[in-house]
Amino acid sequence: MHKTLWKTVEGKGNENVEIQGVDPVITRILEQKGITDVEEIQEFLSAKPKKTYDPFLMKDLAQACDLIEKVYNNRGHILIYGDYDVDGITSTTLLMDFFQGFYNNTSYHIPNRQEEGYGLNLETLKELVKTRKPELLISVDCGITALEEVDFLKEQGVEVIITDHHTPGEELPKSLVINPKRKDCDYPFKELSGCGVAFKLTQGIQRRLQLGKKILNQNLDLVALATVADVVPLRDENRTLLKYGLQRINERRRLGLKVLLEEIRLGDKKITPGHIGFMIGPHFNAGGRVAEARTGVELLMTRDQNRAREIARHLARCNEERQEIQQVGLERCLTEIEEKYSEDDFLIVDLPGLHEGVIGIIAGRIKEIYYRPVLVLTNSEDPEVYKGSGRSIEGFDLYYEMSGFKDLFQKFGGHPAACGLSLEKGNIPRLRQELNKRAKELKEENPELFLKKIKIYAKLEEEKLHKGFIDTIHQMEPYGMGNEKPLFLLENLRVPAKGKQRLGKEKTHLKLKGRVPGGKQELEAIGFNMVEQYFEELQSPDALDVVFFPEMNVWKGRESVQLLIQDLRSREEE
Template structure:
C-alpha cells in the first residue's frame, strides 16, 4: 500500500476551531479536512437536522410528477411502481408503493427478472402494465436512458415518471417527468442522492401536497439508509442527514422486514457498517439468486410473523449466494493465472456458466486481489453480460464510454457499471478496454492507496476522544472513518497470528511513553515478521470498540504496518 498523509490544515485554523469547539487539535484537523471551518458548520455536522433537507420542488420536473400522480388518483387510474432488482431499486419500490398505498389502493409493484429481462425498464414490464390496465408507471433507480422503452409505452397510452440518479445520456427520455439530480438542466442543490433518495424526494413532495410533514415520513428512513449504504453514495449533505436518522429508525423501530433480518443477530445496536454487511447483502440476495419480488415483499410486509418467514427464505438465498460467489471467485482467480497477463492494466475474465447474480461481487473481489479495473463476464441469453468494478481514482464508466462501439448497452457509476455485448465482439472489446485503460490511467492508481488523516499519539486515545470521534459517523464515501498513523511503535511481546488459518494479526503495542493499546489486523498475518521482531515500526489504523463477554474496550483496527 501507498501511505498518503492528507495535507495539514493551516495551524491558526486548527487552533481557532479547536478553541471554539473545546476539542483536541487532532479532532479540529479532521473537521477542517472535511471542509468544516466554523462552529455553526460543526454543529450542523454533529447534529444533522431533517429540517435542513432541500425543498423537493427544487428538483426539475417535480411539479409535473406530483401533478400526474394526483391526476391518476383523482381519475382512479392503476399505478405501477417499477424498480431495479438490487437494494437501491427494491427499497425504492417498497418506499414509494408503501407510501402511496397508505392513502390509495390501486397501486402495484413490478421488479424485472434479472435473467429474463435484465437491468432497467423492459418491454416485458411495459406489456405487463398494458395487459393489466396500468396507465402510469413510476420507475425508480432506472430509466434515465430508456428512450425507446418510454416511446413504446406512450404508444400504449402509458405514462412514465422516471426517478433515477444515474448519469443521463445525450437525450432525456420523453416521459411525463424525469427526476434526476444529475440532469444538466436540474438545479437541485444536492447531486449525490441514490435512487431511493430520489424516490424519497418524490414522496416528500407528495406528502407536502397532502399536508403531511417530514415527521410523518420518519418511518420510511430505514429504507433510505439501507439504499444509501448499499449503493455506496457519498455520506455528505442530504445523504448524511437521511442516513443519520435512518439509523435511528433501524435502532429504535425498524419495519418488520428489517427487524426480521436483525433479530437473527446477537447485537443491541447497529451502525451503517452493519447495514452494508448484514442487511444489504440479504436484500440483494433475493434478486441475485431468485427474484427481487421477494425483497419487496419482505420490505413492505407489516406483519412480523410473515416478515420472519420471508427473512428465513432470504437467508437461504444469501447462503446460496455466498457459495456461488466463493466458487466463482476461485475459478476466476485460476483463469487469471492461466491467462498469464501480468503486464496488463485490466482484469477481464469470462465463463458462460458463471451465475449472473454474483459476478458483481466476484468483480469486487478480483479488484481487491489484483487492484486493476475489472470486468467479469457470463452468458445472458444470446449475449454476454458483465459487471465492472474500478480502482480508486479511475472512472470505469468513462472508459466503457470510449468502448461504446463494441457494447450493446451499458450504465452505472464511476466505480461500478454493467454492460452487455455480442459474443463475437468479446475479444475486440477486451483488447479495446485494455487499450483505453492503459492509455488513460495514472500508473500510481494501480497500487492501493491508504489515505491517512492525521498522526496520533497513543496517549491521545481516551474515552472522551473516542466519544467525539463516534459522532463523525455515519461513515462512508466523502466522510470515511478516520485513519491515523503512529510511528515509533513496539510490540509488548503479546503479538501473535490468530484465526483458524492464522491469517489475522493481534497485537498489544505501545510507544516508549504510552500505555499499551490492543489492535487487530484482519488479513495482516504476513506482517508478523515486522511487528513481532522487537524492532520499532509504524502503524496505520482506525479506532473502534471491541465488545467481548459484555465488556467494551477501545481497540485499533489495523490497516497496515511498515518497518
C-alpha cells in the same frame, strides 16, 4: 512487507477553526474533508442535522406531482417499476408504502435479473400494460436510458415518470424525468440514492396533497438502507437522511426488517452503516441474485409475523447460496487471470457459466485483490451475447472511460466506480485491447494510479489514545463512502517476541501488544485476516509504524483501547 502508499491528507481550507467542546483534532480532520466553517462543522457533527433541500428544486418534480394528483383524482392505477438490488427494493417499498397511506390503486413490479435484466423490459411492459392497465408508470432506481420502452408506454396511453440517480445519456426518455444528475437540473445535491430521489418525490406529493409528515418519516429507514447499500457519498443531504433513517431502524418499527435482524443475529445490536453494508444489504441483494427480488419488498411491507419469519429465513438461505456460488466463480476468475491476464492493467475476465447474479461482487473482490479496474463477463441465454459488471479504483472513471466504446455495447450504464453492460462475444477482444491501452496511458501519466493508497489524517501520540478522545471520534459517524473513517498513524510501536499472536478459529487474525518508547500504557492492536500478509515477516522484537482506527474494546465488562490495524510498516523500511 509494505506495498501500500501512505498519503497524508492535505487540508482544503481554514485549519485554525476552534469550536467550544470540539477536539481540535476533529476540526482538523473535517478541514481535511473540506468542511471548514463553523456552521458546516456544527451541522456535520449534529445528532439532529437539518441540511435538506426543497424537492421542487428538482427538474420535473412539480410536473410529476401535478400528474400524480390528476391520476389520484381519476382513481387511475399507478404501477411502480423497480430494480432488483437494495436501492430498487427499498425505492419500490417506499412508494408503495407512501401511496397506500392514502390511495390503494397501486401495484409494483421488480424484474427477474436472469430473465428480464436490468431496467425497463419491453416484453415485460407489454404484459403489464395488458394485465394491469396502468394509467401511470413510475420507475424507481432505473429508466434513465429507457428511450424505446418509454415510447412504447406513451403509445399505449400510459403516462410515465422516471425517477433515477444513474448518469443520463445524451438523450433522455420522452417523459417526466426526475434525476438530480440531469445537466439541466439545478438541485443542489447530485448524489442521492435512487431511494433518496423517490423520497424527494414523496416530499413533493406530501406538500401538494397536504398530507401529514408521518407518512414521510415512517419510510426514512428505507432511505437509510439504500443510501449505505448503494454506496453513495455520506455527505450533505445523504448524511441527514441517513442519521434519521438509522434512528428509525434502531427503533425496530418495521416488522419485516426487525424479523430479518433477529434472523441474522443482529436483533440486539445497535445497527450501524457497517451492518447495513456487510450483513443486511447482502441478504436483500441475495434474493435478487439467486431467486426473486420481490420477496425483499414483501418482507419490508408485510404486517404478518409468520410471513416475515418465512421470508427472512428464505433470504438467509439465498445469501448462503450466493456466498457459495460467488466463491466458486471468484476462484475460476482468479485462475483465468493468473493464466492469461496477470500483466494487464485493465482486467477483463470472460467466462461462460458464471452466475450473472454475482459477477458484480466478483468484480469488486478482484479489484481489491489486484487494485486495478475490472470487468467480469459471462454469457446470457444467448451464448453469443455476454453480460458484464465492472468495478473501478479511485481515479479511474469507469463510466467515462468505457463511454468511449459505446459502439461495442448493446446496453451500457453506470457511474465512475461501477458499470453494467451487454455486448456481443466477438467484441470482447477489441474491448480488452482498447481498455488496456487506455489504462496504460493513464498509468504512464500517473504512476501511482494503480498503487493502493491509505489516507492518513493525523499522527497521534500515545497520550491521545484514551476513551475520551475515542468518544469524540464517534461524533463524525456515520462513516462510509464519501465520509471514510479517519485513519491515524502511530510511530515506533515496540512489539516484543511474545507480543504477536494468531487469533480466531482459523488463526487468520493478527494481534499485537507493545509500547512506544516512554509510553505509559501497553497498546493492543488487531488486524483482521492479516496473519498471512504480515505474521511471518514481523521480527521479534520489532519496531512498527501502524496505520489504524481507534476503538474501545469491551471484554468481560472491561473496556480497553484497541487499534484496528489498516497497515503496518517496519521502521527499517523507511
